[in-house]
Amino acid sequence: MAVPPNSQQEMRQRNLSRVLYAVAAAGPVSRASIAARIGLTRASVSTLVEELLRAGFLVELGPGRSGGVGRPGNALALTGMGPCGIGAEIGVDHLTVCAVDLGGRVRVREGDERPNGEAGADSVLRRLNSLLDRVVTDAGAAGLRPAGLAVAVPGLVSRSSTNVVRAPNLGWHDTDLAAHLAPAGPPLPLRVENEANFAALAELWLSGESTARRDFIHVSAEVGIGAGVVLDGELLRGTRGFAGELGHVPVQPDGPRCACGGSGCLEQYAGEAALLRAAGIAVRGAGGRTAALARLRARAEDGDEASLRALRRAGKALGIALTGAVNLLDPRAVLLGGALAGLAPWLLPPLERELRQRTAAPDAVPEVAVSAVGSDGPSLGAAHSVVRSVLDDPLPYAVAR
Template identity: 40%
Template sequence: MDHSRADGHATDSMSRGGSAGVPADQATVRRSNLALVLRHVSACGPCTRSAVAAATGLNKATVTSLVSELQARGLVKEMGPQHAGSVGRPGVALALDGSRVGALGMEVNVDYIAAIATDLAGRVIIDRRIGFDAMGSGPERSLDELARMAERIVADLDRLGITPAGITVAVPGLIDATTGTVVVAPNLGWRGVAVTERLSHANIAADIPVAVDNDANLAALAEYTSGVAAGTSDLVYLTGEVGIGGGVIAGGRLLGGADGFAGEVGHVVIDPSGESCRCGRVGCWETKVGLAALVRMATPDRAYGTGPQLVRDPEERLAEIEHRRAEGDPRVDAAAAEVGRWLGIGAAMLVNLFNPRVIVLGGYFARLADLIIPAAQQTLARLGMSDAVERCRFAASDLGFGAASRGAAGVVVERALSDPTSISIRTPPTILPSA
């Protein structure tokens, strides 16, 4: 994912579309300038063409031409005259449009499939989730269901006059993003699953690009851009699902690692004498703090893999746990405290490794934060390096189980902002007078 600065200036030479020292052709220069103008309007709009020219260093005639093309692509709109308090004719204000361009983020997880569609400003247009036993259904049936949901949402967007700029799918596992393949997803039982190729056969326009990425990484990006710790340059996000994944933002950038596999914290062995994990090891962190562990301790009669699995969606499982707590079942508080203790043990390692300012707790962690965080904070304070721990806090996400889908949609938006030419021209551009 391109992480250009919000003011539109790329953070490194590779972001500009060419290698250092290699002259860019006119198409590359124009694409870069389109992105520069679009990012400024997105971050600072409404603003006039004159204001854009002053902020970007481009001349007014160039800005006028670029704005005309962005309007033709449905990315920028005019908002009417803007009075800056100075003498003279007011300029016409520009704002990010995106009313005809959307972004679709989807997620396949152990017991649900979810989707969020937004416009280019990040406003949610469609938000759906269905309970689905992806763990027991296998990749083929799961991807068939994912494709059906994608087809329905794309059709719904079409009826609204919105075309998705792309689709990004979040999956809890190791992902080869270049090929759109799930290398391995232990909790789903997937290995070598070509998600992008399967969705290419769905009833979706061929010019809508499809990408795949890790769910925790995408959720971390969502938290960084619009969550409770938005703008925090060093944070760790923990998914709080059946499996536990981590996304690490370091210095304002997602930490991917050599192969993009960084953040698989759920499979760090934390108790060598503990329970078996679906990855084949024993005592992985997620066997202590995953939703399956909480369910097993708090509602053993509803544990994963025992009896008819009528309750699949995590929200329903949590509702059952909260109901039992309200009835005074002491196992709920005890289970949450145990999860919090193990969460603090693992968090101490993360703090020592990454020195984050915030550890954002997503999924069910956030739902039960009042029970889990006190025990986690106490254990972290005892085991972590004192200076680092004193400057780090837990925070409950307010994005719920939709964080990964929202982050996936955000990747699509980021791609459109980075390369406006990826959005088709809808009406022939016209040159408008500069203001």
């Protein structure tokens, strides 16, 4: 339940935020439409809008929808200048950095496709700093000011910290990103989060009002397998911030040894490396894992039995692991994201079959679908987390007048 503001200043901040979110959701939109959307009087909304225009968060575009009778008012939109969010993803074999403006548009994007698993944290983070410098510089040239930096990593991150406790597929232990990241320009607030969590937040925020889900498990599958759990519109982080480690749920207790130290983890059956190995496909040459997964898909389309068998095994393992989460959490949907989303035609049937057979409550099998945000979900979720911090409390980011 939302806590009511306890001062006039907090009420003003909240109402400014409500106006910005209304424009973000429905813009370009008139003052009258905003008033109807958030339940304030037109006079109150006009006062708030004028303040946001002066502060540089909104722009007027000319006559737009009025939301009622009478002459249309000037349409309002979020500015394409000013504060922006910088989001980054550290993957096992790639780095991605993007700048997203207040309207949610990706204005700058840079990537680096090379293996990170054996490079060491210092080397990887130096390359990430280089990408960040380029993105911040290009964002500045486009009239944008970074409001913060958020980084998605494939590992355990201590809650409310910037410390990566363990990232087995990178070989990192107790790596504090704040000690390594210093992009050009003024210091930026830094947030570090598990990549599956940021991908789930991207799904929550970017799927659109018509298809928005507020209770789901988002499976983010690449070399490792993580899950972001969203319940009633809120990300479930757990006491220490370690919730969602689906890849290390055992599906066969006496199965192969895992990098986490356990045995028979889901990752050993449905992670990319395990899946390719079971299909007899080696990762080599140009394109690495991406090319190997493309070969797997092509072989599955051609009916290659080894590939189909490997995919059925992976889908079944996903279904077994997810059944425990479904019985425990009762989500409305299970969404498959990351690189394995491209293999959904073969993974989803055995996954759904396991859920139907194992879900305890009658008629409680969740919808199973492919994520709408694609492989950029972690970096987009990261950047949008910064944008939303601006929309939540805009005045500290106002332009100087």
